[in-house]
Every structure is written in C-alpha cells, then in structure tokens.
Amino acid sequence: MRDSNTVRLLVVDDEPHIADLVATVARYEGWQAVTAGSGAEALTRAADFLPDIVVLDLMLPDFDGFTVLDKLREQRGAVPVVFLTAKDATADRVAGLTRGGDDYLVKPFSVEELMARLRAVLRRTSGAEPQPARAAVLQVADLTLDEDTREVRRNGQPAELTPTEYELLRYLMRRSPSVLTKAQILDHVWEYDFGGRSNVVELVISHLRRKLDAGAEPLIHTVRGVGYVVRKAGR
Missing domain, CATH: 3.40.50.2300 (Response regulator)
Structure with a gap:
C-alpha cells in the first residue's frame, strides 16, 4: 500500500x-x-x-x-x-x-x-503549504476559482489550465484588486528570479488571457510600469 x-x-x-x-x-x-x-x-x-x-x-x-x-x-x-x-x-x-x-x-x-x-x-x-483561512471559491466578476477542486470557470464555462497557469491566476485572484509586480509573481509562483532573462510572466499571462478573456470583458489587466491585476474594468 x-x-x-x-x-x-x-x-x-x-x-x-x-x-x-x-x-x-x-x-x-x-x-x-x-x-x-x-x-x-x-x-x-x-x-x-x-x-x-x-x-x-x-x-x-x-x-x-x-x-x-x-x-x-x-x-x-x-x-x-x-x-x-x-x-x-x-x-x-x-x-x-x-x-x-x-x-x-x-x-x-x-x-x-x-x-x-x-x-x-x-x-x-x-497546496501543501500552510494557507490562511479563506473561502474555498475565489470570484472576480464571472470568473471563479475553486481551491478545493482546482476548477476554474468563466461565465460558468470550465477553463483547462496548466498547474503554473492555475497558480498564477490563483495568486492574482487572492490579491485582487491589488496590482502585483512581475517580481512578486516570479517569487510566489516560481520561487526564484529569472534575472530578466525571459518574459515568462508575460507569456503565461497571455495564455491566461486567451483562455479566460477571449470574447468576454477583459479581467486580466496590465498596469503599465507596475504589473498585473485581475479585476473588473474601471475598478
């Protein structure tokens, strides 16, 4: 066994x-x-x-x-x-x-x-790391993320994410409506710094946008010179 x-x-x-x-x-x-x-x-x-x-x-x-x-x-x-x-x-x-x-x-x-x-x-x-108490389902507008089942849905429709895409999205949704820097994302999601050798954060963000924002109101925003945030437009 x-x-x-x-x-x-x-x-x-x-x-x-x-x-x-x-x-x-x-x-x-x-x-x-x-x-x-x-x-x-x-x-x-x-x-x-x-x-x-x-x-x-x-x-x-x-x-x-x-x-x-x-x-x-x-x-x-x-x-x-x-x-x-x-x-x-x-x-x-x-x-x-x-x-x-x-x-x-x-x-x-x-x-x-x-x-x-x-x-x-x-x-x-x-999800083995200790986490503070929080609701199992994160929600921003019609985007939901269930931390127990790891299911992500936009307007009720399931989205298939890789583990890294899921973790990046979860981090953004947990901190919404705060804007997170690239350095914060690298440190939390990858736990090390690429030293500026790649645009991996931007590429994973672009994958998330294609999977979640296509044909809908954009929820994943770039704040120029600062970083990224998940929130409704205009907030």
Whole structure:
C-alpha cells in the first residue's frame, strides 16, 4: 500500500548516470523514484507507478519532451513536470514553461538545486503549504476559482489550465484588486528570479488571457510600469 506522505518521482533521461543520480538522491530524501530512458518507457512507467512529479529531459531517443508531456497530461492529468535539458537558449526556457512545464533546469546542474525546485513545485501544485483561512471559491466578476477542486470557470464555462497557469491566476485572484509586480509573481509562483532573462510572466499571462478573456470583458489587466491585476474594468 502506498504511503500517502511519500513522494513518487519519475525521472526520464536517456543518460542513465543522470537518471540514476537523481533517483538515488530522491530516495535518500525518503521519496520513491523510478527511471525511464525513453518517451515510450516513461509513459509505461507513469501508467504503473502513478508519479506525483516528473523530471523530464527534452531530448529523448524516440519522442521529444514536449510530446511526452502532452501524453503524460492526457494519461495523468495535471501531473507536475520539471524539464531537465541541455538546451539553454531563452526561447527553449520559455517554450518549456509555456507549453505546460512547471519549471526548467539546464544541464549541467546541481542535484541540490533540482531537489529544491521539485519541492517548490510540489508545494505550489499540491497546496501543501500552510494557507490562511479563506473561502474555498475565489470570484472576480464571472470568473471563479475553486481551491478545493482546482476548477476554474468563466461565465460558468470550465477553463483547462496548466498547474503554473492555475497558480498564477490563483495568486492574482487572492490579491485582487491589488496590482502585483512581475517580481512578486516570479517569487510566489516560481520561487526564484529569472534575472530578466525571459518574459515568462508575460507569456503565461497571455495564455491566461486567451483562455479566460477571449470574447468576454477583459479581467486580466496590465498596469503599465507596475504589473498585473485581475479585476473588473474601471475598478
């Protein structure tokens, strides 16, 4: 029987020494960990192992990491995914996060940093961090977010968000009608600063707008020179 307090980690990398290293460190932390060396093996492992979080290389011998991510999400829903890859270009970082990944770490890497990133992703996607008492359903105009079921609806219609999109929206709705800076969002949602190397916040905001504001009164606003806010227009 699975211990509900034990994290299950799937490490997908075609370099066995890297996959084994990450899995060994995770086991030392008290986690359960298994490895896979290809996209096909990763999907088979995921179906049997039911991971809580996945470390996923972008370059695999059969599928690319984005294809594996899409298939994992079809198979396992919103399982958190941290990309681990040799691709270091800003465009690759942004693509990894905006395609639905929850974090992105470049090789060569520190195992300690990877474990810290994994713990941070688990905290923000599982709601494990202590939260002050508040209503389970957040609402701004006809936009609702249920913190218990993680359902987001606009005018009663469900919106499918990635874990990172959900967490960013939840943070904006919790603080509405306050305006949040990019630095505040980076610190809360990603728990580290990109150092100005990417416009990841703007890109995730644009994804949210396409999913929530299209064809309706805009609720996600940019306050020039300050940041972002969720509120009715004119407030």
